[in-house]
Amino acid sequence: MSDQKLIENYGYVPFPYFQYVILLFQVWMIYNHEKVNTFMDKYFDPKDENKQHIKKIILTIPFLSMVYYDVRYSSFSFKNLGIPPIYNDTIKQLLNILGSYALIHIFAQDSGFKTAITQSKIVQLHSLFIVASVGMAYSVTQNRSQSILALILFYHIKYVISDNIVE
Numbered sequence: 709m710s711d712q713k714l715i716e717n718y719g720y721v722p723f724p725y726f727q728y729v730i731l732l733f734q735v736w737m738i739y740n741h742e743k744v745n746t747f748m749d750k751y752f753d754p755k756d757e758n759k760q761h762i763k764k765i766i767l768t769i770p771f772l773s774m775v776y777y778d779v780r781y782s783s784f785s786f787k788n789l790g791i792p793p794i795y796n797d798t799i800k801q802l803l804n805i806l807g808s809y810a811l812i813h814i815f816a817q818d819s820g821f822k823t824a825i826t827q828s829k830i831v832q833l834h835s836l837f838i839v840a841s842v843g844m845a846y847s848v849t850q851n852r853s854q855s856i857l858a859l860i861l862f863y864h865i866k867y868v869i870s871d872n873i874v875e
Contacts, residue, residue: 719788720781727783734770734860741867764869771864775857784853803852807843 721727737744744767752763777783787793813831817823823831830836838859845855866872 715780715782717781719783719785721777721783726777727789730770730774731784734774734864737767737770738860738863738867741871744868745871767868768864771857771860774860778853778857782853784857786852799852800846803839803843803846803855805843806840807845807847810840810844811847 748763748767752759754760774784778785782788786796786799791799810831813823813827831840841859841862842852842855845858846852849855849858
């Protein structure tokens with residue numbers, strides 16, 4: 709018998725297309741973080757630290773619902789997102805290669821190896837950063853939906869929660 713356990717109600721969602729609605733809403737919040745935070749600050753005083761904590765909790769509810777439905781029902785698995793299983797091996801291999809490259813790139817920089825100018829520019833392309841980050845997370849978790857959720861969490865904290873305020 710397989711080591712994998714069967715998930716009760718595999719792929720369950722509270723309403724049709726839930727995965728797409730909540731995923732698009734989360735991406736919309738990240739993309740429009742300034743508008744979202746400005747709107748929420750009307751109701752939660754920016755000078756009141758406790759109200760800001762409440763605001764952050766409220767803004768995190770959509771992400772937490774994604775995590776819950778994925779952990780409990782695998783609702784955000786590639787299969788349940790409609791990606792044909794025929795591409796599974798190819799996607800896994802690409803994610804492992806890109807993730808491994810990202811780890812090597814970071815290790816090389818931390819070890820004092822200089823990266824080529826073009827190499828650094830390519831790695832800094834936002835679209836490649838997204839794919840390499842998912843690949844790196846996949847190399848660790850061997851779970852694509854968890855890897856995507858980890859990347860969404862990164863952007864959620866950076867933009868929605870922190871409003872892209874950096875030091």
